[in-house]
Amino acid sequence: MYGRETPAGAGEAPGAFVRKVTVPEIRGRKAAGPPIAMVTAYDFTMGLLVDEGGADVVLVGDSLGMVVQGLPNTLPVTIDEICYHSRAVARGLRRAHLVADMPFMSFQLSAEDALRNAGKLMKEGACEAVKLEGGAEVAPHVARIVSAGIPVMGHIGLLPQSVHAMGGFKVQGKQEDEADRLIRDARALEDAGCYSIVIEGVPADVAGRITEAVAVPTIGIGAGPQCDGQVLVCYDFLGMFRGLRPKFVKRYAELGDAVVEATRAYVDEVRAGAFPTEAHSFGIKAVARKTA
Numbered sequence: 001m002y003g004r005e006t007p008a009g010a011g012e013a014p015g016a017f018v019r020k021v022t023v024p025e026i027r028g029r030k031a032a033g034p035p036i037a038m039v040t041a042y043d044f045t046m047g048l049l050v051d052e053g054g055a056d057v058v059l060v061g062d063s064l065g066m067v068v069q070g071l072p073n074t075l076p077v078t079i080d081e082i083c084y085h086s087r088a089v090a091r092g093l094r095r096a097h098l099v100a101d102m103p104f105m106s107f108q109l110s111a112e113d114a115l116r117n118a119g120k121l122m123k124e125g126a127c128e129a130v131k132l133e134g135g136a137e138v139a140p141h142v143a144r145i146v147s148a149g150i151p152v153m154g155h156i157g158l159l160p161q162s163v164h165a166m167g168g169f170k171v172q173g174k175q176e177d178e179a180d181r182l183i184r185d186a187r188a189l190e191d192a193g194c195y196s197i198v199i200e201g202v203p204a205d206v207a208g209r210i211t212e213a214v215a216v217p218t219i220g221i222g223a224g225p226q227c228d229g230q231v232l233v234c235y236d237f238l239g240m241f242r243g244l245r246p247k248f249v250k251r252y253a254e255l256g257d258a259v260v261e262a263t264r265a266y267v268d269e270v271r272a273g274a275f276p277t278e279a280h281s282f283g284i285k286a287v288a289r290k291t292a
């Protein structure tokens with residue numbers, strides 16, 4: 001059978017193969033379900049873990065500027081940084097479909113520039129699709145990328161790369177004319193060839209109307225339950241990024257607390273001379289300890 005299959009991992013029968021989630025499969029989820037479960041990841045280890053956890057789609061988001069680099073917004077993130085992180089995540093994925101974000105100013109200048117940068121992400125970032133922010137105004141650039149055989153995921157609503165124009169990270173589409181514009185944007189992206197569209201920070205009923213208006217799946221973040229899938233930033237749903245607690249984030253773990261507690265336990269044991277013991281040493285029978 002044609003298609004990408006990855007060999008068995010640790011603990012699986014030799015010869016067992018896992019089928020990669022594909023673009024046609026994601027499109028098909030609109031009608032057939034189940035809802036698409038998408039998460040972000042930024043490195044190999046997180047890629048391995050979220051893949052094992054069953055995520056259908058993994059996004060190397062430019063949110064890495066905020067949660068990995070500690071920046072106040074995503075604007076400074078570069079195409080080379082996304083390539084670097086995407087390559088690392090790709091090595092960890094067996095089943096999940098990998099999407100890499102096109103950062104600010106990597107797709108706006110011209111359709112040719114957008115295609116060049118999307119191609120760079122596919123070749124150097126080992127991703128299987130790219131995502132870019134914007135509506136009807138970026139549709140010609142989407143069409144140019146799609147014409148080269150590169151799948152494109154759209155992104156409408158709250159656009160973090162337009163944070164200054166929006167006056168902050170604010171819910172979009174609250175007024176009727178804004179909601180109508182979002183529906184037009186989604187249709188323009190669908191017509192340009194997007195195989196799915198992220199809807200961020202939009203009232204649930206508006207996201208529902210957008211979802212009904214297009215034939216491609218919508219993937220919501222802060223956009224309610226009527227989308228065809230959901231996406232969350234891994235550091236948010238794992239409780240690692242503790243600075244902000246946006247309403248739309250559900251924490252499925254408190255790994256931030258776990259990291260702090262584990263680090264405290266380690267620090268205490270090192271200071272008390274309780275780590276390492278023989279169990280964590282190589283061929284040492286007796287160790288003269290320095291307990292400071």
Ligand code: KIV
Nearest residue numbers: 040061062063198231
């Ligand atoms: O950069 C990102 O992580 C994103 C998701 C929030 C959709 O664009």
